[in-house]
Amino acid sequence: MTGRLAIIGLGPGNEAQVTPEASRAVEQAAFFYGYKPYVDRLELRHDQTRISSDNREELARAKEALAKAVEGHSVAVVSGGDPGVFAMAAAVCEAIESGPEAWKALDIEIVPGITAMLAVAARIGAPLGHDFCAISLSDNLKPWDLIELRLLAAAGAGFVVALYNPISKSRPWQLGRAFEALSAILPGTVPVVFGSAAGRPDERMEVCLLADAKPEMADMATCIIVGSTETRIIRRGEKPALVYTPRAATRPK
Amino acid sequence: MTGRLAIIGLGPGNEAQVTPEASRAVEQAAFFYGYKPYVDRLELRHDQTRISSDNREELARAKEALAKAVEGHSVAVVSGGDPGVFAMAAAVCEAIESGPEAWKALDIEIVPGITAMLAVAARIGAPLGHDFCAISLSDNLKPWDLIELRLLAAAGAGFVVALYNPISKSRPWQLGRAFEALSAILPGTVPVVFGSAAGRPDERMEVCLLADAKPEMADMATCIIVGSTETRIIRRGEKPALVYTPRAATRPK
Numbered sequence: 001m002t003g004r005l006a007i008i009g010l011g012p013g014n015e016a017q018v019t020p021e022a023s024r025a026v027e028q029a030a031f032f033y034g035y036k037p038y039v040d041r042l043e044l045r046h047d048q049t050r051i052s053s054d055n056r057e058e059l060a061r062a063k064e065a066l067a068k069a070v071e072g073h074s075v076a077v078v079s080g081g082d083p084g085v086f087a088m089a090a091a092v093c094e095a096i097e098s099g100p101e102a103w104k105a106l107d108i109e110i111v112p113g114i115t116a117m118l119a120v121a122a123r124i125g126a127p128l129g130h131d132f133c134a135i136s137l138s139d140n141l142k143p144w145d146l147i148e149l150r151l152l153a154a155a156g157a158g159f160v161v162a163l164y165n166p167i168s169k170s171r172p173w174q175l176g177r178a179f180e181a182l183s184a185i186l187p188g189t190v191p192v193v194f195g196s197a198a199g200r201p202d203e204r205m206e207v208c209l210l211a212d213a214k215p216e217m218a219d220m221a222t223c224i225i226v227g228s229t230e231t232r233i234i235r236r237g238e239k240p241a242l243v244y245t246p247r248a249a250t251r252p253k
Numbered sequence: 254m255t256g257r258l259a260i261i262g263l264g265p266g267n268e269a270q271v272t273p274e275a276s277r278a279v280e281q282a283a284f285f286y287g288y289k290p291y292v293d294r295l296e297l298r299h300d301q302t303r304i305s306s307d308n309r310e311e312l313a314r315a316k317e318a319l320a321k322a323v324e325g326h327s328v329a330v331v332s333g334g335d336p337g338v339f340a341m342a343a344a345v346c347e348a349i350e351s352g353p354e355a356w357k358a359l360d361i362e363i364v365p366g367i368t369a370m371l372a373v374a375a376r377i378g379a380p381l382g383h384d385f386c387a388i389s390l391s392d393n394l395k396p397w398d399l400i401e402l403r404l405l406a407a408a409g410a411g412f413v414v415a416l417y418n419p420i421s422k423s424r425p426w427q428l429g430r431a432f433e434a435l436s437a438i439l440p441g442t443v444p445v446v447f448g449s450a451a452g453r454p455d456e457r458m459e460v461c462l463l464a465d466a467k468p469e470m471a472d473m474a475t476c477i478i479v480g481s482t483e484t485r486i487i488r489r490g491e492k493p494a495l496v497y498t499p500r501a502a503t504r505p506k
Binding site (some may be wrong): 004009011014015016017018019020021024058082083084085086089090091092093094095096099104105107108110111112113114115118119121122123125126127128129130131133134135136141142143145146149152153154157158159191199212232234237238239242244245246247248249250251 | 262264265268269270271272273274277335336337338339342343344345346347349350357358359360361363364365366367368372373374375376378379380381382383384385386387388389394396397398399402403406407409410411412454476485486489490491492495497498499500501502503504
């Protein structure tokens, strides 16, 4: 009997944004590993088991799931959003590479999901309308000066920048420093979108200018999209404003 | 009677990757505008109408759809992948901003989808496992030197780079130039993934090293992911290799 491991993206949290492929993968697995809020989202049968863990234990969780799968079980690791974007797919690959040979022989299926920046962008217009990048502000696994280098490189080359993992209790100052770094390159008039829980009842979308962006406007579930100098806001009276980046671009001055 | 416009992401082409939200939005619309291969994917009822156009007519298509919606109809604009990533959402916003006031009063709904780089990444491992960016190689709407600037900035700062619109009959040389630019910064040992039709029966996934990457390995439907110096290939004998970028990163030398 050979086990299998599915790494499943559950999307941003709205049931209607979970793909049929992801729902089917959930139906087929017996053991579910993940960060508690994601595992709690699943509606499971009596013969399916949840194994939740804290959000800074990705590698330990990946190893535990792989060990269960090599015993012959059908195992799922679940992530919010997409499992390949600052989530569990990389942690599982790391565990496979450094783990026992048997882990390499497992059937691995990775099921993509709607990642936060796409969900947030869709609620506000098309801020990712041309070249963009995604940067995690977590300095748990990389030095802060590398993050700052990337922010400066991205803004300098005219990319729109989506910021993941912007702030948490143990990382309170990073987002403020990121806004400072970006402000060294970009004018204060660049639009910034703060999006949380896109598509869920507790959705919160806020648009401001970079000069007015404050770390307090975000929490750990917020995805922030910082526009380029070409990003625009369309005011529409009663209707919510649209924020978008035109498809055409010119070289930054 | 007020019209409405939905901009719907149909995902990479596998029916199981179309979200329930997108399927519902398709059910509710009467007129469907889009690039022919995407519109052809829809299973429509007799009371629903397709209006297909060529793939370089985004702005004209957006205007036509908006004009139909202000007449009071329920209109959909469909994109493959996600509508906010090098697709129709930005074109519709451009049309709204420069169009008649009535277009600003429309109800606009944007439905996100699985974009190509997420689908390709999921089929091969976790190449987007840390900071990454997405760059369109089309120089129809931006100068080539800007694209080259972005490629160099991204590679220099250690981003993984996903390349959209890599090549076409009218843009035959851009991808080769992009590989040259990236090779000026990155070692030839960096893994490159060519992915087409991820999750479909005609799927083609190819992994090589940057030194061996050739433009002929791509067509206009390919999404290419160029790793960073930290991206790794796990060989697994009989099983397909996994390509991933570890979550931890150090400053590029």
